[in-house]
Amino acid sequence: MTTESTAPSVPRSHELVLEGRRLVKRYGHVVALDETDFEIRQGEVLAVIGDNGAGKSSLIQCLSGAVQPDGGELLVGGEPTALKSPVEARRLGIETVFQSLAVSPALDVATNIFLGRELRRAGIAGSVFRMLDKKRMRQEALGAMAELGLQTLQNVGQSVETLSGGQRQGVAVARAAAFGSKVVILDEPTAALGVKESGRVVKLIKDINSRGIPVILISHNMPQIFEVADRVHIQRLGRRIALVETSQVDMADAVAMMVGATTPEKLGLERAS
Amino acid sequence: MLGLRAVNRSATDLPDGERTSLPAPKAPRGLVEIDGGARLSPLQWVERRMLSRPLIGPLAVLVIALIVFSIVSPNFGTLQNFSLILQQVQVIALLGIAQTLIILTAGIDLSVAAVMLLAQVVMGKLAVTLGLPVEFALLLGVLVGVICGAINGLIVTKLNIPPFIATLGTLSIFYALNIFISDGESVPYAEVPALLTWLGTGFQVFGTTFTYGQVLTILMFVLFAYILRSTAWGTHIYAVGDNLEAARLSGIRVNRVLMSVYIVAGLIIGVTAWLLIGRIGSISPTAGASYNLASITAVVIGGTSLFGGRGRIMGTLLGAVIVGVFSSGLSLAGFDNLWQEFTIGILIIGAVAVDQRLRKIGR
Structure with missing residues (x-):
């Protein structure tokens, strides 16, 4: 499973859930991804950091099916796979919480969690009259929230617009966790949140991960990353310049590599790619 | 609380x-x-309530209007008068269903009345001038509505033209075709086959006449209220109008939803063409030309947001009935017709002002 292009330090026993090899993405003359590699192991929390323009967003969009890479290949569970759309990625168990959250404010919590994959009633009510099973969706939505310690949400029938920013984040994360059987991607989940609400999202990440689901976390919040992540993927100028365990480096070194003030070699780390 | x-x-x-x-x-x-x-x-409590129960506003307006007009004019609060009001607004109400579906997707359709006129003129042309079987003429007329809806949908989804502009264009096109096909001439009542005017006929309940058209209108509202509330398609209509990007990322094929909405709206308008013939008895190419804006009025007074994603189909029925109640009530109270127009204007602005405020709370 492990290939030449990944870090030699990765033991072969680690199964890679999602892998990108030499991914290329161009926008006109701008090269957003310049043969970048990517990997996430079963059960880990992987943080992706990088300066503005390093290609984080393009990378995440490739992994979530939102855009298609111009070159390289994507492997899901070791199988080469082309993710043509977010729908296809979701069908394979890859759930993304986009920075924009992708929630519908006027719709209620349960409807948002099941948006695009509604459950229908059994029997004639469902097959002929296309009737939705709102009761079951509400129950399962409540279950999904409870599983993430959001059990105090009393009414999944209330509209998302009546919730605060952190609560909306909770809905988006619960949706991803409820359906993300293979991997959950969180794009800047705390960028718009206060300290207290950020702390809650960190807890959500730990909760999802404790269920054995690997999490990709894109963030600028270094303390948060070093609190939850097992490894850090450092993206710079369209490439992955390092893939290190959080125990191997400190925050200052990670930031220095991210902005190009130092290199993995100078720090005695193996180059990731 | x-x-x-x-x-x-x-x-x-x-x-x-x-x-x-x-x-x-x-x-x-x-x-x-x-x-x-x-x-x-x-005030906040009322606003929260109105946000979660959007029918409260129009219902309150209707109830107050009914009480006031019943007190002012003794002839207002009769069953006969209610049947009359419903007959007067049924065409606008039914068009309003089509309009509501489109407005919920954050669109608008300025061509609904033009499509209706074209469809009824085709029915008349086929049945009367060409002498085709009347059932066949009726079906083809409804089909014209569906085709017009599909054309609007294609312009919106394929050419990426905003619905306002797309339907402003097709308003002219469909209206011109309507005049072309009818030669600008009406088919008088005596020549219109009975099936085409059937919705204008009725039955007696408690000495009051109700028409089949009224029954059809109510049934259509019940049907579409169910569809919007209880099916995935209904949910997707709200989602597309509320946050297009979120709907797309959630895996909803937004263009398919939009296309289907315009086609179903066309179908409803085709049926409304039949209702219009029953209502006025003859087939006139200029009969309901003002209904384009009237249908939007009914939707807006019914509490549906022009910005999409928010509203109820039953609100549109309330909106249409409110317009009818004010018209009837004001004229029975001896006011000149111009004050009906005046009042409707205030209701529209009031309804949109409330919507703006509620949307702000929802942020």
Whole structure:
């Protein structure tokens, strides 16, 4: 499973859930991804950091099916796979919480969690009259929230617009966790949140991960990353310049590599790619 | 109030272990502070209610209007008068269903009346001038509505033209075709086949005449209220109008939803063409030309947001009936017709002002 292009330090026993090899993405003359590699192991929390323009967003969009890479290949569970759309990625168990959250404010919590994959009633009510099973969706939505310690949400029938920013984040994360059987991607989940609400999202990440689901976390919040992540993927100028365990480096070194003030070699780390 | 009741409910719903964490201030509160525990002012409370129950506003207006007009004019509050009001607004109401579906997707259709006129003129042309079987003429007329809807849908989804402009264009096109096909001439009542005017005929209940057209209108509202409330397609219509990008990322094929909405709207308008013939008895190429804007009026007064994603189909029925009640009530009270127009204008602006305010709360 492990290939030449990944870090030699990765033991072969680690199964890679999602892998990108030499991914290329161009926008006109701008090269957003310049043969970048990517990997996430079963059960880990992987943080992706990088300066503005390093290609984080393009990378995440490739992994979530939102855009298609111009070159390289994507492997899901070791199988080469082309993710043509977010729908296809979701069908394979890859759930993304986009920075924009992708929630519908006027719709209620349960409807948002099941948006695009509604459950229908059994029997004639469902097959002929296309009737939705709102009761079951509400129950399962409540279950999904409870599983993430959001059990105090009393009414999944209330509209998302009546919730605060952190609560909306909770809905988006619960949706991803409820359906993300293979991997959950969180794009800047705390960028718009206060300290207290950020702390809650960190807890959500730990909760999802404790269920054995690997999490990709894109963030600028270094303390948060070093609190939850097992490894850090450092993206710079369209490439992955390092893939290190959080125990191997400190925050200052990670930031220095991210902005190009130092290199993995100078720090005695193996180059990731 | 709202927050209190919700907490009570959760305390009974949740297992013991979780319930105990609720009162503790330091426990993870999750999504508990919906109302932040803060006291809501009476105005805020009403606004929250209106946000979750959008029919409250139009219903309140209707009830107050009914009470006031019943007191002012003794002839107003009769069953006969209600039947008359419903007959007067049924065409606008039915067009309003089509308009509501489109407005919920954050679109608008300026061509509904033009499509209706074209469809009824085709029915008349085929049945009367060409002498085709009347059932066949009726079906083809409805099909014209479907085709016109599909054309609007294609212009919106394929050419990426905003619905306002797309339907402003097709308004002219369909209206011109309507005049072309009819030669600008009406088919008089005596020549219109009975099936085409059937919806204008009726039955007696308690000495009051009700028409089949009224029954059809009510049934269509019930049907589409069910579809919007209880099917995935209905949910997707709201989602597309509320946040297009979120709908797309959620895996909803937004262009397919939009296309289907315009086609179904065309179908409803085709049926409304039949209703129009029944209502006025003859087939006139200029009969309901003002209904384009009237249908939008009914939708807006019914509390549906012009910005999409928010509203109820039954609101449109209320909106249409409100317009009818004000027209009837004001004229029975001896006001000149111009004051009906005047009042409708105030209602429109009031309804949109309320919507703006509610949307701000929802942010």
